[in-house]
Amino acid sequence: SQTIHQWPATLVQPVGSPLSLECTVEGTSNPNLYWYRQAAGRGLQLLFYSVGIGQISSEVPQNLSASRPQDRQFILSSKKLLLSDSGFYLCAWSGGFSGANVLTFGAGSRLTVL
Amino acid sequence: AQSVSQHNHHVILSEAASLELGCNYSYGGTVNLFWYVQYPGQHLQLLLKYFSGDPLVKGIKGFEAEFIKSKFSFNLRKPSVQWSDTAEYFCAAEYGNKLVFGAGTILRVKS
Numbered sequence: 001s002q003t004i005h006q007w008p009a010t011l012v013q014p015v016g017s018p019l020s021l022e023c024t025v026e027g028t029s030n031p032n033l034y035w036y037r038q039a040a041g042r043g044l045q046l047l048f049y050s051v052g053i054g055q056i057s058s059e060v061p062q063n064l065s066a067s068r069p070q071d072r073q074f075i076l077s078s079k080k081l082l083l084s085d086s087g088f089y090l091c092a093w094s095g096g097f098s099g100a101n102v103l104t105f106g107a108g109s110r111l112t113v114l
Numbered sequence: 115a116q117s118v119s120q121h122n123h124h125v126i127l128s129e130a131a132s133l134e135l136g137c138n139y140s141y142g143g144t145v146n147l148f149w150y151v152q153y154p155g156q157h158l159q160l161l162l163k164y165f166s167g168d169p170l171v172k173g174i175k176g177f178e179a180e181f182i183k184s185k186f187s188f189n190l191r192k193p194s195v196q197w198s199d200t201a202e203y204f205c206a207a208e209y210g211n212k213l214v215f216g217a218g219t220i221l222r223v224k225s
Contacts (some may be wrong), residue, residue, distance in 0.1 A: 032211055036215075041123060041217060043120075043215045043216050044204065044218075046214065046215075049211060049212060057211075057212075059212070101165070103158075105158040108157075
């Protein structure tokens with residue numbers, strides 16, 4: 001069966017520090033991978049998506065970047081965090097046995113920037 | 115721009131009341147439509163989806179949604195809600211490889 005792992009679950013970082021959130025998917029190959037940010041009252045904002053290794057599409061201009069160094073690994077990064085980067089970040093995948101269009105979400109990573 | 119709008123942010127109902135949550139999406143040609151649900155303390159999960167065919171789709175737990183192309187709408191319904199339906203509900207539309215979500219509707223069902 002397919003599983004998605006996301007870590008760390010919670011993170012408290014000072015302003016100006018770097019960030020790395022990791023997401024890995026097991027039990028499938030060549031998934032589409034996504035990073036969303038969830039904010040209360042604003043739903044889920046798509047940040048990045050990837051349809052293959054090294055292929056990243058950015059949806060909104062921001063202080064964040066994403067990379068896909070391996071087929072089932074998706075990393076969200078920042079060189080210098082801002083206060084406004086605080087939020088709940090969700091990784092998701094689609095494709096494979098669950099169908100091309102249905103997203104399966106990870107448990108999320110809560111980032112607090114102080 | 116590709117967008118999804120949900121009409122209500124908070125809905126409070128008593129058990130056995132009927133539910134309808136509104137959702138409209140911006141035109142984008144062929145669009146796949148979804149409702150996702152997030153129960154307290156749990157992951158987001160798929161409630162139902164529409165790709166093509168019968169515009170009335172049935173999902174889990176007695177939910178259904180109707181796709182009305184002329185209105186760009188995909189409203190979620192349930193004839194009789196239960197306390198366990200308390201959750202946040204997200205409508206989403208797929209444009210190419212991107213799934214765009216609405217702002218979500220928090221449903222609270224009073225027992």
